């Protein structure tokens with residue numbers, strides 16, 4: 001257990017070789033996570049008819065509840081050891097599968113969706129529940145971040161939370177995927193080019209995770225594709241000044257007054 005939440009050189013090497021990292025010290029204790037989970041219904045209450053939890057995108061910009069998580073120094077220590085000293089947070093969204101949910105996440109690479117360059121982004125997947133193969137935990141293909149971005153096509157599976165997935169015949173073998181297992185309060189890290197996805201949740205346990213996306217200050221978003229893009233500097237200095245800054249939120253639970261660009265709108269759907 002590393003109390004500083006900094007990565008060892010061996011962990012850094014593993015991440016760069018494989019495109020992901022597990023086995024990290026918990027960000028939140030079980031007690032802290034219970035408090036965070038007890039607040040979640042107040043955020044969910046802001047969803048409008050017809051919306052689902054997948055519509056909770058970038059609400060860290062308006063809710064201190066999520067902003068405090070995105071700005072947690074323990075998370076930043078992990079991210080700093082991947083991205084270097086200068087990085088910002090720009091996205092958060094929930095991937096929640098209720099008990100006996102048929103929702104899946106098709107195999108995909110995040111970078112396919114994002115109008116951002118160069119590739120220098122890491123996703124923190126923070127477990128709100130204990131997550132494993134039994135309740136549809138994420139799977140990832142080690143080393144797939146080194147193979148370039150593969151063409152995606154619209155998902156045939158209407159149960160997929162994401163609407164694009166890798167084309168049939170793409171050069172990858174799902175049998176080699178690693179099953180992510182996390183306890184509530186723990187997180188995994190993954191590279192924006194790593195191929196990942198997840199199965200349905202046939203169990204009677206919820207499977208909830210919050211993804212928080214961080215990028216080096218050298219990464220520029222294309223505002224003509226994603227005009228609402230806002231960054232929050234987490235560490236260091238932003239000498240590039242490529243992207244507009246967001247204002248930290250003041251309310252505990254509040255939703256943005258814009259509709260964040262969906263994955264398929266931002267990507268090549």
Ligand SMILES: O=C(O)CCC(=O)C(=O)O
Nearest residue numbers: 095105110138197198211
């Ligand atoms: O939670 C999942 O199953 C998938 C998450 C995901 O696609 C992501 O973090 O980019």
